Amino acid sequence: MPTDNAFVSLLETIYPPGRLLLEAGSRVSYQSDGLTAFAVKPMAIVVPETSEEVIDTIKLCKRENVPFVARGSGTSLSGGSLPVDGGIVIALNRLNRILALDPTLRIARVEPGVINLDVTRAAAPHGLRYAPDPSSQQICTIGGNLAFNAGGAHCLKYGMTSNHVIAVRAVLATGEVVEFGGDSLEGVGPDWTALFAGSEGLFGVALEITLRLLPEVQAFHTVLVAYDSLEAAGQAVSDIVSSGMLPGAMEIMDALAIAAAEAAVHAGYPDGADAVLIVELEGTEEQLACEIPLLSKILDSSGAKEVRVAVDDQERALIWKGRKSAFSAVGRLSPDFIVQDGVVPRARLGEALSEVKRLGEEYNLRVANVFHAGDGNLHPLILYEGSVKGSLERAEKLAGAILNMCARMGGSITGEHGVGMEKRDYLGEMFSEEDIAFMKRIRDAYDPEFVSNPGKMFPGKEAPALSMRGLHPLEQAGVLSRE
Amino acid sequence: MSSLTAKEIASCLREEGVESSRLLARGSGTKKPLWDLEETSLVEMSGFTGISEYDPSEYVFTARAGTKLSEIEQVLGEHGQYMPFDPPLAECGASLGGTVATGLSGPGRIRYGGLRDFILGVQFVDGNGVIVKSGGKVVKNAAGFDLPKFLAGSMGRLAILLELTFKVFPKPEDFLTICFENKTLADAFDQLVLASRSHWEPDALELEADGRLFLRLAGNSAALRLRAESILNKLKNGFILGTDGANEYWRKVSNFTWNGNKARYAKVPISPRDLLRLDAAVNTVDVECRYGMAANVAWLSWVNDGTTKQVDKVLRDLELSGLVLKGHAGETLIGHRVEYSIQNRVKAVFDPENRFPPLS
Ligand SMILES: Cc1cc2nc3c(=O)[nH]c(=O)nc-3n(C[C@H](O)[C@H](O)[C@H](O)COP(=O)(O)OP(=O)(O)OC[C@H]3O[C@@H](n4cnc5c(N)ncnc54)[C@H](O)[C@@H]3O)c2cc1C
Ligand SMILES: Cc1cc2nc3c(=O)[nH]c(=O)nc-3n(C[C@H](O)[C@H](O)[C@H](O)COP(=O)(O)OP(=O)(O)OC[C@H]3O[C@@H](n4cnc5c(N)ncnc54)[C@H](O)[C@@H]3O)c2cc1C
Numbered sequence: 001m002p003t004d005n006a007f008v009s010l011l012e013t014i015y016p017p018g019r020l021l022l023e024a025g026s027r028v029s030y031q032s033d034g035l036t037a038f039a040v041k042p043m044a045i046v047v048p049e050t051s052e053e054v055i056d057t058i059k060l061c062k063r064e065n066v067p068f069v070a071r072g073s074g075t076s077l078s079g080g081s082l083p084v085d086g087g088i089v090i091a092l093n094r095l096n097r098i099l100a101l102d103p104t105l106r107i108a109r110v111e112p113g114v115i116n117l118d119v120t121r122a123a124a125p126h127g128l129r130y131a132p133d134p135s136s137q138q139i140c141t142i143g144g145n146l147a148f149n150a151g152g153a154h155c156l157k158y159g160m161t162s163n164h165v166i167a168v169r170a171v172l173a174t175g176e177v178v179e180f181g182g183d184s185l186e187g188v189g190p191d192w193t194a195l196f197a198g199s200e201g202l203f204g205v206a207l208e209i210t211l212r213l214l215p216e217v218q219a220f221h222t223v224l225v226a227y228d229s230l231e232a233a234g235q236a237v238s239d240i241v242s243s244g245m246l247p248g249a250m251e252i253m254d255a256l257a258i259a260a261a262e263a264a265v266h267a268g269y270p271d272g273a274d275a276v277l278i279v280e281l282e283g284t285e286e287q288l289a290c291e292i293p294l295l296s297k298i299l300d301s302s303g304a305k306e307v308r309v310a311v312d313d314q315e316r317a318l319i320w321k322g323r324k325s326a327f328s329a330v331g332r333l334s335p336d337f338i339v340q341d342g343v344v345p346r347a348r349l350g351e352a353l354s355e356v357k358r359l360g361e362e363y364n365l366r367v368a369n370v371f372h373a374g375d376g377n378l379h380p381l382i383l384y385e386g387s388v389k390g391s392l393e394r395a396e397k398l399a400g401a402i403l404n405m406c407a408r409m410g411g412s413i414t415g416e417h418g419v420g421m422e423k424r425d426y427l428g429e430m431f432s433e434e435d436i437a438f439m440k441r442i443r444d445a446y447d448p449e450f451v452s453n454p455g456k457m458f459p460g461k462e463a464p465a466l467s468m469r470g471l472h473p474l475e476q477a478g479v480l481s482r483e
Numbered sequence: 484m485s486s487l488t489a490k491e492i493a494s495c496l497r498e499e500g501v502e503s504s505r506l507l508a509r510g511s512g513t514k515k516p517l518w519d520l521e522e523t524s525l526v527e528m529s530g531f532t533g534i535s536e537y538d539p540s541e542y543v544f545t546a547r548a549g550t551k552l553s554e555i556e557q558v559l560g561e562h563g564q565y566m567p568f569d570p571p572l573a574e575c576g577a578s579l580g581g582t583v584a585t586g587l588s589g590p591g592r593i594r595y596g597g598l599r600d601f602i603l604g605v606q607f608v609d610g611n612g613v614i615v616k617s618g619g620k621v622v623k624n625a626a627g628f629d630l631p632k633f634l635a636g637s638m639g640r641l642a643i644l645l646e647l648t649f650k651v652f653p654k655p656e657d658f659l660t661i662c663f664e665n666k667t668l669a670d671a672f673d674q675l676v677l678a679s680r681s682h683w684e685p686d687a688l689e690l691e692a693d694g695r696l697f698l699r700l701a702g703n704s705a706a707l708r709l710r711a712e713s714i715l716n717k718l719k720n721g722f723i724l725g726t727d728g729a730n731e732y733w734r735k736v737s738n739f740t741w742n743g744n745k746a747r748y749a750k751v752p753i754s755p756r757d758l759l760r761l762d763a764a765v766n767t768v769d770v771e772c773r774y775g776m777a778a779n780v781a782w783l784s785w786v787n788d789g790t791t792k793q794v795d796k797v798l799r800d801l802e803l804s805g806l807v808l809k810g811h812a813g814e815t816l817i818g819h820r821v822e823y824s825i826q827n828r829v830k831a832v833f834d835p836e837n838r839f840p841p842l843s
Contacts, residue, residue, distance in 0.1 A: 103680060104676050104680075104755065104756075105754060105755055105756060106679065106680065126680075127680060127682075128680070148625065149625050149629070151623060151625070155622070155623050156542070156622055156623075157595070158595075159596060159600055160623070160625070162629060162632065163596050163600045172825055174824075174825070176823060176824060176825060178823045178825060179821070182752070182754065183754035183756065184752040184753055184754050184779045184780070185592065185593070185597065185752075185776060185779040185780075186588070186592075186597065186750070186752035186776065186779050186780045187586070187636060187752050188586070188636065188750065188752060188804045188805065188806045188816065189586075189636050189637070189638070189804075189806075189816075189842065189843070190586075190633050190634060190635070190636050190637040190638075190641065190842070191586070191599050191632050191633050191634075191635050191636055192633070192826070194599055194629055194632030194633055194635070195628060195629060195630070195632070195633035195829075197629060197632075198625060198628065198629045199628060215679075215680055215681060215682045215684075216682060217682065218682035238540060241540055241542070242539070242540060244563055244653040244654075244656070245653070246652060246653055283684060283702075284682065284683065284684055284702070284706065284710055286702075286703075286705075286706035286707075286709040286710045287684075287702045287703060287706045287710075289706065290702070290703035290705055290706045291703070343619075343621045343623050343624060344621070345538070345541050345543075345620075345621055346540065346541055346542075346621075346622075347538060347540050347541060372623070375621070375622045375623040376621055376622070376623065377623050410620055410621070411619070411621045411624075412619045412621055412623070412624035412625070412626050413626050414624070414625045414626050415623040415624060415625060416623065416625050417625070418625050419625075419626055419627070423626075427626065427627065430619070430626055430627070431616065431617075431626075431627060432616065434613055434614070434615055435615050435616050435617065435627075438609070438613075438615045438617075438832070439617075439627055439628050439630075441832045442628055442630075442829065442832050443628075444832075445825065445828035445829050445831070445832050446825060446828075446829075457627075
């Protein structure tokens, strides 16, 4: 590795001063992502405006053996975009052009720094939308979504980011520029595009991404249902699933989450409920006309305290507002919290929630639950007070116990937030040594020099302590809320 | 149940004496050009069968690679579920592993996604005979690299697939097919674009070279009738196909019998934008053609040996790649090829000793 100064002079051949950030202040702004407990100051931050600059930078890093981390908006909740010691950050926000949007083909080709919601905004005038909707969608980038295979509230029906990406142009960590996929939904040979998706920045940097767009949904039917217990809400989800309907979203919140959301946004959720279930049907008007009576019948006999149907867009928006604000709202109940996103088989949701509750009591910590019930993706929020000695350690242990439980039940340690820095020591809960060794060899094939986001995903060097303190700065500013 | 075990399959790659020979898995053998290669021994997967896990309320099943699609479809059907991407050749005995290895989806692909969008997990044997697992058994999972999706289309050249986990959906109560008869393919294409951008949620959109467009709807019977009426008001020259006619059409499409049993059949992924250009180009050779998945794939079919070369040239000129599914030995990939050095390096991770045939 060259000295910092020597490497900086090499970077100066690519970037003008305004786009090569070296001063302490900028280095502090990029030292963390959404997992704010970790912080590493990068050697420098570069802000490319063209693909060529990115390619030249990667070639330089490879030649000089200097690690790099690509960064979109830095909203990763697992430390994915945390800088690497002695390395640089490639900030991709200025590569934010929508290069082409073809309504006939229903595809959009975008640069990696394009904001998720901006794709839907650009598609809307054509009656189209981009389906993946992580709740950070106002701020996170398509490049970050691709690298982390981001999800959202509609994954059971529509899948995750990789289900909506049909081509990727990327510069690999070796400097090789590749174009995987094309303008067709279909391909011949192994699916290289799909392998790049979810590779957590370990293969290289995506330069152009081709997204599949879907027609806007014609009609929605959104219902808010209150229950006396989480079990009853969970049972209603099972009944809906076995009826043969395929709702766009099914979300559950527990009492603590409801109370927090109510205090924060006054969404008008029923008082005193131990759980609320949000079910949203979507589709053609004719299809909904058939499904609505079926859904009401199921809900009416599900032991609900109250069933409230959104009569217009405004009421629908209010129901979702309560749900979408839940995380940040819970965060306000406590000075610090940790959020996990493990998955359990849906049929074991009830069992998993009881276990989470039991664990919370065992560790003497409050846990709020907000989750994607349709796909078994939990989001337990563990509340603790960082200033109380031993509280953080207890919270970390509890978080670990929940991940163990998810793996033991045959689920996953992460449904959408990725492994990153935070969960790398838990990868072994899901995969054998051989499985992990195999994945590492794949990684080595893409990045033999070990320069692209090294130290993430795989168990290895001493990991910094696991902790997520408080809200993301953007949440504090009220810009963001999380799911 | 299975007469083979995963360990026995893995040990094929470790056996003394066969070290130098190349191996390839064969499912039911429906796609001959993909497995009938020179100097290659076959690992028969037809003894490695059975659905190992299926809980309808999870929308997920896991099955061994040699299991026939028809068996899976039947079991899913008993619980009102299905694989919405319509894996082809089910009636001909195609296996799940062969379907994944070929990366084949059918007409239903356009609504909820293709095979690569429904595969969740895989267990495979690599070229060293090591058994590796990737992905998961739940509908949502972001841990580790997505090897299950990657292996869709790997043609047995990277690994022997042992077990596969898939997401499934509730099967719609009913299907309804509308046929539009247009004078030209260009007219049909205009209709297709309208339908594909609409909120009618078409379940399938297939084009015939003679200008017919087949639009399939799926959902509740009553809803389908109403929806069909409003579509017929918007798009001209259409009529609702009777159940028998519709079934016959979709069966032909799925079984690749629309150009007879002897012909070769090839899959050529296209962008809808390529449709008319490709159609004009194949008119110069002796090839039958139909266009599936809202014009995202061209299915080409021809009978004469000599035609293969001509098709290859047409595709190269248009920079399109093709995969021959039914036909003769050694004709697997035709048309345009793109190669990057990363592909060889990844192949070397799966198969360092080249025990499986090369990727291209
Ligand atoms: C309030 C809040 C709510 C959230 N809600 C959700 C949710 O509902 N669902 C969900 O899935 N996630 C959610 N997240 C997590 C996060 O938003 C996603 O992981 C998102 O995809 C990250 O995007 P980003 O642009 O911020 O990427 P970053 O955090 O900047 O980067 C994430 C990873 O991607 C890599 N990367 C970035 N750009 C590229 C590129 N061009 N090429 C290669 N690698 C690249 C980085 O190196 C890093 O490893 C939430 C986060 C917050 C703070
Ligand atoms: C001679 C013959 C003629 C036929 N003619 C017709 C016909 O005209 N029309 C018709 O509709 N049907 C026909 N069939 C039907 C046929 O019997 C079955 O449909 C078919 O065998 C299913 O093949 P498969 O999908 O399992 O894939 P295969 O053809 O066995 O394999 C396809 C590819 O997948 C790979 N592969 C398979 N399994 C695995 C695995 N586990 N791991 C890794 N790679 C794997 C193979 O290496 C190969 O590259 C015919 C069958 C035969 C034998």
